[in-house]
């Protein structure tokens with residue numbers, strides 16, 4: 069483990085490394101997007117190259133697809149895979165019911181489609197993402213560019229009647245230009261502070277013409293793995309209520325970091 073890895077990176081790696089223990093030969097695996105998911109892709113690549121693990125991966129973004137191919141993972145489309153055994157992905161927030169906010173990196177649409185098309189979703193994360201109630205992280209809402217300002221106005225009008233603490237929205241920018249998702253859509257970030265009823269909000273948001281999808285993942289996540297900088301990991305299963313603990317020995321994982329620049 070390179071000594072220069074930050075504590076947060078060590079925590080993310082620990083969660084990612086524990087998650088790949090659930091990947092078996094022959095599986096079709098959804099590959100998430102973000103810095104934590106990137107560790108997972110690296111770990112799977114190591115297993116493919118060094119242990120002959122035979123899987124196919126369905127990426128949730130172009131950047132994950134590029135990394136997966138670089139790591140030697142066979143990449144297929146969701147249409148080719150049709151259905152997945154397991155999706156492993158990160159999250160921006162998770163609550164006690166393992167409902168999530170995702171989309172901090174703009175990949176929420178493909179991530180939600182892929183996670184929903186999976187028998188199981190495992191979220192890999194660190195303790196800072198755990199909240200009692202969703203909303204401190206701005207909720208990403210993907211909208212089509214056509215009439216986006218009208219769509220934004222309809223979102224804000226809808227929010228005025230919802231159980232949320234904040235109602236400010238902002239177009240996500242990339243420099244001075246609108247941020248574009250892999251599908252060429254825009255993201256409107258909703259600064260809600262606290263979301264009283266995430267399930268209701270997700271349903272209502274997606275009724276608004278122009279809204280493509282939102283970053284609330286309701287009843288999709290099955291397990292969460294919370295990594296620690298010391299290598300400890302906590303695994304919670306929402307389906308049976310179990311909680312288990314493990315420890316990753318970083319010294320045994322040095323191969324993963326050999327190609328890090």
Ligand SMILES: O=C[C@H](O)[C@H](O)[C@H](O)COP(=O)(O)O
Nearest residue numbers: 102103104158171172173175
């Ligand atoms: O759009 C990005 C995804 O939803 C990510 O899974 C999420 O933002 C978490 O990313 P990270 O693991 O980098 O915190």
